[in-house]
Amino acid sequence: MFEPMSSRPHDSRGKKQIKRGGDETSETSMANSERGRTIPRDQHLQAALKKAENAVKMEEIEGDLFQEILRDGKMFLEMSEEEIADELLVSHPRVNRWFHGKDLPRRRVRKSIVNWVVNQYPTRMGT
Amino acid sequence: MAPLPKSFVFAQVPSTAEHTAFEFHRTFASRDPHIHPRTESEMKEFAQSGQLLGVRRTDTNGFVGLCYVVHDSGESAWQLGGLTVTMPRMGIGKLLVRFALAHTIVFGELLQEGRWVRKITAYVHKENKAPRGLLKDLRFQHSGEIVFSLEDAPSWMKQNAERMRQSAKGSVAFEEFTFTSDGLHQLATWFYERFDGTLHSSCAEAEIGLGPIPFKEFKEDLRELAATLK
Numbered sequence: 001m002f003e004p005m006s007s008r009p010h011d012s013r014g015k016k017q018i019k020r021g022g023d024e025t026s027e028t029s030m031a032n033s034e035r036g037r038t039i040p041r042d043q044h045l046q047a048a049l050k051k052a053e054n055a056v057k058m059e060e061i062e063g064d065l066f067q068e069i070l071r072d073g074k075m076f077l078e079m080s081e082e083e084i085a086d087e088l089l090v091s092h093p094r095v096n097r098w099f100h101g102k103d104l105p106r107r108r109v110r111k112s113i114v115n116w117v118v119n120q121y122p123t124r125m126g127t
Numbered sequence: 128m129a130p131l132p133k134s135f136v137f138a139q140v141p142s143t144a145e146h147t148a149f150e151f152h153r154t155f156a157s158r159d160p161h162i163h164p165r166t167e168s169e170m171k172e173f174a175q176s177g178q179l180l181g182v183r184r185t186d187t188n189g190f191v192g193l194c195y196v197v198h199d200s201g202e203s204a205w206q207l208g209g210l211t212v213t214m215p216r217m218g219i220g221k222l223l224v225r226f227a228l229a230h231t232i233v234f235g236e237l238l239q240e241g242r243w244v245r246k247i248t249a250y251v252h253k254e255n256k257a258p259r260g261l262l263k264d265l266r267f268q269h270s271g272e273i274v275f276s277l278e279d280a281p282s283w284m285k286q287n288a289e290r291m292r293q294s295a296k297g298s299v300a301f302e303e304f305t306f307t308s309d310g311l312h313q314l315a316t317w318f319y320e321r322f323d324g325t326l327h328s329s330c331a332e333a334e335i336g337l338g339p340i341p342f343k344e345f346k347e348d349l350r351e352l353a354a355t356l357k
Contacts, residue, residue, distance in 0.1 A: 089340075091177025093176050108345070113339070113340065116339035
């Protein structure tokens with residue numbers, strides 16, 4: 001689901017302080033573990049954001065990538081499928097179908113949704 | 128006389144507004160025998176599955192129009208119905224149906240590889256003349272006449288069997304109209320080239336509410352879909 005992070009040096013000193021909705025506490029939780037190595041959530045978040053930003057520049061966002069970006073968004077933006085559906089003004093069952101790869105929005109709508117995800121990162125994280 | 132609203136929003140009805148939408152529908156259905164009355168649970172289901180489209184005036188946020196495009200699991204086609212508008216002759220109903228069709232086609236799974244996998248049909252009560260002109264304008268084609276006995280009626284109709292029994296003496300006749308490929312081409316062209324964000328008859332603003340999805344991209348997708356039709 002996530003891009004391999006092994007090429008990036010693991011530097012805990014580079015951790016970014018992330019504010020959530022005005023909360024001043026720093027985010028230090030570890031999001032994932034690959035091949036026995038723990039990847040800081042913040043690095044993961046940055047990779048997810050980069051992935052989404054790159055996708056917006058693509059001519060066409062393939063279904064798998066769209067699904068990954070949605071899932072990353074759900075996790076890092078801490079939103080439920082229902083909340084995402086409400087924000088996008090589409091129904092929950094439809095969003096659920098997108099999440100599970102049973103359906104895919106049209107090409108341009110897909111890009112608009114990814115663009116929305118990109119814009120949500122700084123908004124939701126308060127950075 | 129109260130001034131006409133200056134702007135309207137056309138959008139999918141969110142599940143949070145399902146009760147208001149049902150009340151709006153019920154008021155109409157109780158007055159007009161041609162409108163098939165839907166139950167509150169049906170309307171709730173339509174709203175939750177994104178199949179209910181509405182128009183609200185922006186000054187009061189009150190509904191002025193409603194329709195649905197629903198897919199009954201027992202049926203092969205999507206069904207357009209329940210069109211109700213409180214402010215006639217402003218073009219609200221026509222734009223609402225256009226939007227409902229476009230929304231269903233862009234977000235639904237009606238076309239695959241340039242072919243219809245599910246059609247959109249409308250059942251019109253045989254005695255109801257009102258929507259025929261609209262359906263014809265939007266290039267629905269008459270595709271049959273159906274007389275349902277109450278016993279053989281589809282599930283969505285059976286739920287209101289008692290009312291039908293009283294009004295239709297055991298059976299009810301509908302005419303079926305099917306949305307055509309020609310209609311889709313026309314719809315896409317109309318949104319792309321002619322819709323300027325206003326209701327022409329009143330010059331009131333007509334916003335298409337799609338959340339963060341720009342209308343420009345939505346209509347491009349519609350046009351692309353129409354272009355794939357074989």
